[in-house]
Amino acid sequence: MADGRGSGGFFGGTASERHLLGLQGMHPSRIEPFLDLAENYVLLNRSRKTQRDLLRGRTLINLFFEDSTRTRTSFELAGKRLGADVINMSVSTSSVNKGETLLDTAATLNAMRTDLLVVRHAQSGAPALLARKVDAAVINAGDGTHEHPTQALLDALTIRRNLGRIEGLTVAICGDVAHSRVARSNIHLLTAMGSQVRLVGPPTLMPADADRLGVEICHNMDHGVEGADVLMMLRLQRERMAGGLVPSAREYFRFYGLDTVRLARAKPGALVMHPGPMNRGVEIDSQVADHPQQSVIQEQVEMGVAVRMAVLDRLSRMQMA
């Protein structure tokens, strides 16, 4: 195309490089540049400087079909700190019911010449479907139970900054793995970078054939946290109880909640992580969530902005190349 916005791969690399749809199959050599670049943005953010010329004149649309204040705000801040024009579009389910399909929305945004499209959708594969139809670089901000790549990148950055490495660590991902896109993206990233990953949770919250993802499965939390360097807690949605997958919140906390006793079974100084929002007293005890030395939950939020700046930076450079 005359203005260089190729709809295919010619101007912008292959589809898998042009967009960030997921981390499955991504080689460490493609993951590390995101983390290295994000380190720079951490320093930049802490010095309260911005880099407003990088994405000047470029349009970023946050297209959220599912509510998420935290991820949307994080992308918004990242875009603004790089100088992009950021527009938030919350498409509630009701307006989808009015008849406009996902692809109608895609066509509309395409006509508006969007450069970067951040998509959150309740259906697995929705960002991939959009990516086939728009010229913009599509960034998956969470799709169904499929992937949430920027969350895994920010988790990796948090781990690397605190423990100095990712390779060789033992990471326990605990809770509702079956319904978690965060877990899937983390599994792909961490196993690719050489961590030992353990999935810990009741069998009803484990996805089928999870053992084929290159991880260890553990249904006993006490054993699952044993000697771990990192404990990643996942949010347990209330509807899992209604769906009969878990009998009650108190039973869940008794067997799978992270409290100080269980934390003590992990490696001394093990990191406690949570993608938020937390259910205190369900999957995590407040004492652990607020642990001054071991909880890095707030730091994850800070890393989130830096990682998203790095992602926007790299994808828009690829687009301009």
Next chain:
Amino acid sequence: MTITLFDRVRLIDPATGLDRPGRLLVRDGRIDGIDSPAEGAPEGATIVDGQGAVLCPGLVDMRVALGEPGHEYRETIAEAAEAANAGGVTTVASLPNGVPAIDDPALVRLLRARGEETGRLSILPYGALTRGCEGKEMAELGLLREAGAVAFTDGTRAIADSRLMRLALSYSRAFGAMVVQHPEDPALARGGVATEGELATRLGLPGIPAAAEAILVARDVRLAQLTGGALHVAHVSTAETVRIIARAKADGIRITCDTAPPYFDLNETAIGDFRTYAKLSPPLRPESDRMAIAAGLADGTIDAIASDHAPCDPDDKRLPFAQAMAGGVGLSTLLGVTLARVHDGGIALPRAIELLSTAPARLLGFEAGTLAAGAPADLCLFDPERGWKVVAGQLPGHAQNTPFDGRALEGRVLGTWKNGRRVFG
């Protein structure tokens, strides 16, 4: 009086065990005889020179969803007939769970008549097993049968209630018709869109365990035994189901089954990257299941191959995977994909024709599927070696949602005849 002479053809008739070069004479829409006259041609005869191509009975596709009535925008009967004829198909059995459901004798007669009106395709309607195909009360099976329903089913909906299934198997005996089941336990499959396992886990798609099929088939086998009713299991897709059916047959239970080309030609990897054209019901399975289905065709456990033709509008498929409609078109690719099993040595060519024509005609009790003298001249002439490529967007008919997009095939239909009249080629 019209006379057509098919000369220089390889005649294959599984009904009589015939497979040899020869000629076939058609007179007034019926097969007059084989090898007559020995030389020359009757006066006024149209001569079709087959140049060695295969002439076999027109295909009988025992599982087709028609867009009519109710979803004409997906595919009309005329469009379905065009796709069918291009695939060598001259008879289809149509599923009853459209809008409205085929639960009234007048609707059965209407569909029969609509088929005859096309002049190129016989439509054999399945009657709804329950009113509105809602799985609650039994429909008027006797009246539907009298009107021309070939068998009873709720189409793509399984009969979940065990007592209802028992009654249906029992009551339908009085009218000599089988009960056709969509084999999937709805409670176990609820919300699922892909086969449960590693791939669905990676894609973050809700899974349907293979056990959902086996459980319902095992239950129905037991109910068929209890009632003495005739059970037909549609689109068998797992190794476990094949084993259950083989054992039930050995035990003398009245059970038959069919499968569809996607289940012996594709596996679950076809849905990779959320390809909704490969979203089917039952879902595509792992390679081990595909191999078991292929083996079931060869050893006779599986009685017939049906296309499981399900036309969808592009808007039904241009959606996130879980929201997209399940189903694929299959009329025009039915023969070609089945011949792939012949070319890689899985089954012999006459067995393939039996699975596609003679066997389903027998199951449906319809006079077709044979080249015997006196039979209606429903014929398919094809070159088993001629190559072509399936391209979504270029298929005959209207709907284009093929799961075989891009598949290279060997075996192409050269001509199709319905009651002696050429309708394709």
